[in-house]
Every structure is written in structure tokens, then in C-alpha cells.
Amino acid sequence: MTQVYINGARDEANVRDHDSLDVSVQELIRAAAEARNNAYCPYSNFAVGAAIRTSDGTIYTGCNIENGAYAASICAERTAAVKALSEGKREFIACAVVAQQEKGFTTPCGVCRQFLSEFAINGKDIPLYAAKPTNLPLRVLCTSVLQLLPNSFSFLNGK
């Protein structure tokens, strides 16, 4: 069996066969993989695609968009999120991230984890699926935003 590493640690319990996942999840992963083709990443050459499903069933996609002024760059996850938000969709029910790394899966950066956590419905978790675009048979890391960011910052907690 091929060993899978997540941030350097072996993790197989949450890694599943793509074909065993719900068709709605497969659709989300496919949308993220297609969005990855639009990545603008001349500096890192690391293309990422993301897709977010909102509570009305709509899928919003995004890719990473870099800039010569590096701090102005934006990740694929937040690109997808701001597209949904700017269309008035604030309830995220699932997210997929697709990128190619030889070992392990690409999960959202800390900023994106925090950003996404704000748009879980009533504090419910957002399932998150990390996949690679090409490796077959396709395996998928099945996790969630709150698993990736326990005890996230919430301004509302103080009220």
C-alpha cells in the first residue's frame, strides 16, 4: 500500500477512493480541478484550484492568482469564497482543493482556514476534500475546516 503523508505525518484513515465518494463531492472535485487550469502562478509555478458549494447547491470555483508584489496574491480557496460572497451566498456546505504534490495533499493555508471558518452555517463544520489532479486511482483526503483549524478565531464569541 502506498503511504500517504499529510504535512509529514502518515494519515490513511481519512483518505478515500474518489469513486467511493458521493457524486456531489466528485462534481465539486472536478470543478476544482478545472478551475486549477486557470491558475496564474508565474512565481511559484504551483497551481491550485478550489470549489465551494453553497447551501443553495451552487458551485463557485477559484484558482490561485499571484502578483509580482507577493503580498497581493490570493489563494484559490479565497478566490472561490469571495466569488460566492460577492453574489450574496454566505453559507458554505463543502469545499474541494486540487493541487499536485508528489507526497501528501494540499490543504488550505492558515489564512484560508480562518476565512472559510467564518462561513460555516451556524457554526457547523464545512467538509473539505483535498485531491490531486492526475494521480490514478484518485485518492481524496476527506477532512473539514474545523478539523484543520480547531478553536478558530471568532469575533462573535465575545458577544
Ligand SMILES: [Zn+2]
Ligand atoms: Zn490560502
